[in-house]
Amino acid sequence: MARLDNCIAMMDEGIGRMREVIPHLPAEQVTLCRLMVMVGARLDDGLGEQIRQHQLNHSEFLTLVMLHSRPDGSSTPGELCEFTSQGSTNMTRIGNALVKRGLISRGASVEDRRCVLMRITAAGRRFVQKLLPPMFPRVEAMFAGFSATDRRQLSRLLRKLARNLDQLDADDAS
Numbered sequence: 310m311a312r313l314d315n316c317i318a319m320m321d322e323g324i325g326r327m328r329e330v331i332p333h334l335p336a337e338q339v340t341l342c343r344l345m346v347m348v349g350a351r352l353d354d355g356l357g358e359q360i361r362q363h364q365l366n367h368s369e370f371l372t373l374v375m376l377h378s379r380p381d382g383s384s385t386p387g388e389l390c391e392f393t394s395q396g397s398t399n400m401t402r403i404g405n406a407l408v409k410r411g412l413i414s415r416g417a418s419v420e421d422r423r424c425v426l427m428r429i430t431a432a433g434r435r436f437v438q439k440l441l442p443p444m445f446p447r448v449e450a451m452f453a454g455f456s457a458t459d460r461r462q463l464s465r466l467l468r469k470l471a472r473n474l475d476q477l478d479a480d481d482a483s
Contacts, residue, residue, distance in 0.1 A: 313351060320343050327339075352451070353367065356447065359443060369407060372404075373413070373436070376427060376433070381428075389403075389427060404427055407427075412430060
């Protein structure tokens, strides 16, 4: 796996050369976008390895964690699609895989029998509670040297970026 600092150096050089050819290139913004993509991919790779050791993929993991975090342990496939950025066909596959392992159940809602609910099982809760703690040291190490203020500021800025992306999507849709 390539070192991120080498990739970042190559990116900086490439953006510098592009700026010579395209003077109006928003180099700072392009650099930030590229940095987030590279860092996000590395974050995903590192945690993904721990997830794969439990025969889960990223979408299945997110689905389980989302269900575990819900007050009643349930959600609709549509809500889970939004949270996991998956389509309905893939959510069906995810649901089938998790049901087969006994980690979730799927059934009709008590309030509206037309509505399907996916619900984490007791075995699913135990699985998530076993799965997450070994990830904590890596997550904490990722932010070594970040003060509490740094972490809050990064969170605030990423949330601000998320709002801007939502707005861009809304503008594109209209």
